[in-house]
Amino acid sequence: MVLTLHHLGLSQSERIIWLAEELGLDYKYVHHKRDPMFSPQSIKDLHPAGTAPVMEDDPSPVTGSKVVIAETGAIVDYIISVYGNGRLARTPKDGAEYAPYLEWFHFGNGSLQPTLFRVMMARGPTSDPKSPVVARTVAKWEHQLDMMEARLGETGAYLAGKELTAADVMNICTLTTMRGFIPVELDTVKNKNILAWLERVGERPAYQKAMKKCEGENFKPILGPKAEVFDIFKPRI
Template identity: 45%
Template sequence: MVLTVHHLQVSQSERIVWLCEELGLHYDLKLYQRAPLLSPPKYLALHPLGAAPVIEDGGDVTLAESAACADYIIHIHGGGRLSVRPGDPGYVDYLYWFHFANGTLQPALGRLMMLRAAGVSEDNNIRYRTTNKLKQCLEYLDRRLGETAAWVAGQDFTASDIMLVFSLTTMRMFCPLDLGPYRNVLAYLRRVAGREGYRRAMGKGDPELKVDELISAHGPMLFPALVK
């Protein structure tokens, strides 16, 4: 059976669509719109938490979580491409940055998003510490990209880049963020936008989103369901 990717539009499941495009895989893409902000009932039927992404494979595999889905596809369908094998040069960098997005950067963005939604003032100590933590993450990432002047794990494009980019682009529809101070991050996003695989993935999975806005310093417009 063909690998099926269930993509909740305007969500981190864009990573899996992009991965499949970069690997040149034959896959079945099913699209779901948010209703109006969270997962629709059909998507909830795939996973009780409404988690995105969800993939199905062979009739006996149903898997959620971005990193798990990416790892599965890379090794089951991709022959290990876009990863670095244990023991090979650059493996530790690849492993760290592969998990940096959902382990550090995305949680920082999520906390700030929730504090803003709750109306917590900017001078609140918790919000201040959260904002400062995010700033530290971005400064660290910017230094890293300045060192490599290429991709986040080194000179080669890998799945660690695929894991990272959502947090710097589409996620800003939910948590607006000015990337103007981070010139290396912006240069990196321009390199991402130059990849045919990324353009194809966004065109198939989220055709209403404009890549040039996603990678800009000011970022995309706020997600419509959040506009008051």
């Protein structure tokens, strides 16, 4: 066993565990508990970023020595290329799915998640609800959901096409687990394709297995229109 995947409880690092389960990889799982809300020292000791996920590959088949990565998109790319035989990715050879795959893959960390975190700041106690910046932030979030809704309407299934790809893996947690930090609701009419997509993902055995591994047997992922703040964040948000 050479691949070690580090997850921080209730966090976006669930994406890597889900990916590994979808690919059926053999890996060592390491769970880190928040301290009390952010990374514990055990995560900080792994990489200067001090954030999760962290992947350790020792020895990496690429270098023959230890490789450590702490950025989700890079870990996803590495795992798919080195251990996944390209599965769950799209390349120029896949024709029409290539460009949307790339765009939606990067949309997750490049647009959707930063916007959701800005919504959190906009709702914070120091924010002025009348500020145009707040209005613009909320409008941007709505607009990004509209884009996603339209794309899922086009494919009728997943972001790149009819099959799950890493583009879905990059985006799902912002609309599931991240809503346990920032409880935005989804509209059953306006966001119906998004909600159907969350349900589709929630039915995947690999997703279920990953979520149980990350958060315990009794954890219920946020897959419906309503979202409640996780207990550990309640006094702080």
